[in-house]
Amino acid sequence: MRRAVIIGANACGASAAGVLREEGFDGDVVLIGEEPTPPYERPPLSKEYLRGEQTLDHSYMRTLDWYDEQDIDARFGIRATGIDTAAKLVTLDGGDEIAYDSLLIATGIRNRQLDVPGSDLPGVFGLRTATDADAIREAAETASRVTVVGMGFIGAEVAASLRGMGLEVTVVEFFETALFRVLGPEFGRVIEEIHREHGVEMRFGEGVEAFEGDDRVRSVVTSSGARVECDFAVVGVGTVPNAELAQAAGIACENGILVDASLGTSAQDVFAGGDVANHDHPLFGRMRIEHFDNAVKMGATAARNMLGAEEVFDDVHWFWSDQYDANIQMAGFAPVCDAVVTRGDLADHAGFSAFYLDGGAVAQIFGLNRPRDVRRAIPLIRAGVRADPAALADEATDLRTLGA
């Protein structure tokens, strides 16, 4: 292998470029990204960066100098427009062609657009890039009221940040509570309650019918007919994988780019990772994950496999969210479970953790301000440890002793 090409200058792509070098690869590494900036962490875009507490360079995956130091051919601010898997060529906007021996596609996701009248009005924002965060922050500086549409992670974090910046925040959410699809009703309501304590107005079970305003958005009309007035709106209602480039190249796609356990696509010497990759997970089955840690780890595995390692990606998935002073973490995956054991008191927002048991084995953990429990449960999840529910529920149990 002489040249590794990575499409996607983001968490996954930057991770892959770094690991290629760490593994001693001394051929060409080409990193192509649409955004003009070096790869940065996106999690702060709804939090520290949005609130103006940190500049973007704090969240660079690698310093700007690093790309030169590591002899990475960084092509930032240019779009890949085509892949020829037979000739092993990537075409860039403008017509330049780059030959590859091994290719990683990490094209990520984009925000799903609400197909309702007025969704293209000025003042209706989505959040994906630093530029989006800049626009929201700028709007917030002169506004007093915001409507946030959707209360998944993006909506909940943006609501918390903007509330913290002193805005009146109203959330319109289709499901019955906050973070419903990830946490379910019981734990979702705990998060809902935290937002209520902070003075966020929430309207659950309501969709959006229209955004109204003459020159810019002035109100959001909900499915109940309510008209929620606002100075601007932020929409976070799901995403669409950027799989078109792969699909046009004849690579098998379905809800993203289909990859096997080792992140290989249907095309020879072409891998995919990060949010766009629909992965055949050896423990959990086929799934597409949209989280930072997963993207970084997939990038690392993809890089080793580009070098011939044939490593299976079996990470148990871990992610976090910070809202106000609440740190939320989750690890593992339990679409079915026979018991949920809680440690701590749900009514006490100081924190609790919940273990999801599948056939008696720890399959997933959710922690509110309990990062230590989550960290220590990860080896239990990985090993499928069958643990005594009473021991899990007991605060005195050191989870590290349960795996032995």
Added chain:
Amino acid sequence: MAEFTVIGRAGEVSEGEMKVFKINGYAVAVANIAGTLHAFQDECTHQTCSLGEGDIEGDAVVCLCHNAEFDIRSGEPLSGPATTPIPVFEVREENGDLQVSL
């Protein structure tokens, strides 16, 4: 010759534990791994959480906020979101005191 500052008492950090000390507003974490003391900046270089409130795993300190891991001896990031090393300091117990060289 490094200059040492007294931050606590000898024996204050027991085996397998970490403790945070403030010196002129700067927080230093001291970890005791199998009887050997290690001192390093308490603040994680990722998002400023306290490493001293984290976990020790082998020779690594783990920030529990976002799972950044650092080599406790060199301060180098090992995995997770942090890419900037944490400063590490010499630490010793002498004359009944716990001392670090900042």
